Amino acid sequence: AQKVTQAQTEISVxxxxxxxxxxxxxxxxxTYYLFWYKQPPSGELVFLIRRxxxxxxxxxxxxxxxxxxxSTSSFNFTITASQVVDxxxxxxxxxxxxxxxxxxxxxxxxxxxxxx
Amino acid sequence: DGGITQxxxxxxxKEGQNVTLSCEQNLNHDxxxxxxxxPGQGLxxxxxxxxxxxxxxxxxxxxxxxxxxxxxxxxxxxxxxxxNPTAFYLCASSGRADLTDTQYFGPGTRLTVL
Numbered sequence: 001a002q003k004v005t006q007a008q009t010e011i012s013v014x015x016x017x018x019x020x021x022x023x024x025x026x027x028x029x030x031t032y033y034l035f036w037y038k039q040p041p042s043g044e045l046v047f048l049i050r051r052x053x054x055x056x057x058x059x060x061x062x063x064x065x066x067x068x069x070x071s072t073s074s075f076n077f078t079i080t081a082s083q084v085v086d087x088x089x090x091x092x093x094x095x096x097x098x099x100x101x102x103x104x105x106x107x108x109x110x111x112x113x114x115x116x
Numbered sequence: 117d118g119g120i121t122q123x124x125x126x127x128x129x130k131e132g133q134n135v136t137l138s139c140e141q142n143l144n145h146d147x148x149x150x151x152x153x154x155p156g157q158g159l160x161x162x163x164x165x166x167x168x169x170x171x172x173x174x175x176x177x178x179x180x181x182x183x184x185x186x187x188x189x190x191x192x193x194x195x196x197x198x199x200n201p202t203a204f205y206l207c208a209s210s211g212r213a214d215l216t217d218t219q220y221f222g223p224g225t226r227l228t229v230l
Contacts, residue, residue: 004158033216043204045159045221052216091158095216104149104219106158 003027004094006107013082013114021077021110023092029053033095034068034075039109040088051075082114118143120222122207127227129194129201137192137225139207145220147213148190152176153204153224162205165190166213194227202229 005024013019025034036048049059051068059066063080079086089109096103120141129135141148147166151159161174165184179198184190190209194201204226208219 009156035218037221043206043224043226045206045208047218047220050218104161106160108156108158 003096003105004092004107006090006092006110008110009108010111010113013112015084015114015116016081017114018078018080019082019112019114021079021090021092021112023075023077023107025073025075025092025094027073027094027096029096035093035095035104036066036075036077037091037093038088039091045091048077079112082112084114084116087112087114120207120209120220122205122222122225124225125223127225129227129229131229132196134193134195135227137194137205137207137227139190139192139222141188141190141207141209141222143209143211143220144187145209145211146187147210147217148184149208149210149219150174150180150182150190150192151206151208153206159206162192164213201227203227 003026032053034051037045039045056068065078067076089111091109092107094105123138149164150162152162153159160176162176162180163171163174163182165171168184168187171182171184179195181193204224206224207222210217210219
């Protein structure tokens with residue numbers, strides 16, 4: 001079963017629009033961590049944020065903001081005033097203990113295209 | 117600069133050949149990982165290592181092998197037993213292998229079987 005669901009496969013916006021990328025996760029653990037990574041066309045995954053399950057405060061970093069809601073098991077990512085350089089695939093990931101030990105589960109990613 | 121390097125960037129292999137992908141880190145991290153990424157898919161864990169001379173199978177270890185003889189190096193061998201090896205391979209490292217730590221990724225190796 002998919003532990004991290006990113007329902008939006010592709011999103012296309014025009015520069016300066018705001019865009020929200022959805023992430024819904026599934027876990028039975030009370031302690032877990034959530035991550036967002038950016039994968040530009042070059043292929044390397046770039047770490048954006050890490051959030052633990054006990055910290056539900058929203059976070060803002062420049063044009064980026066994250067909304068963590070345990071009640072709906074969601075960890076959504078918003079880009080304000082999008083730019084062409086934001087075009088990339090964005091991955092949400094869940095870190096939890098599994099039967100085989102430590103595991104980092106990735107969603108399938110959302111491809112964001114920002115056009116001028 | 118500290119970071120993770122992978123080589124080569126592109127690799128072509130004939131069917132039936134083994135091939136080894138390199139991953140080196142100078143971040144002094146204990147844990148290292150190998151992931152496979154297929155088009156339109158997320159990352160799937162192949163192997164990980166928490167410490168030198170120790171490694172564990174991930175979700176899709178069949179057809180792959182690894183070694184961890186040095187802290188900074190974690191090479192991945194794609195063997196002829198891997199039925200569909202064409203993919204993008206990403207190496208990562210973290211300070212330690214637990215759920216709290218952030219994994220940092222290398223630039224990846226794109227493997228194509230001809």
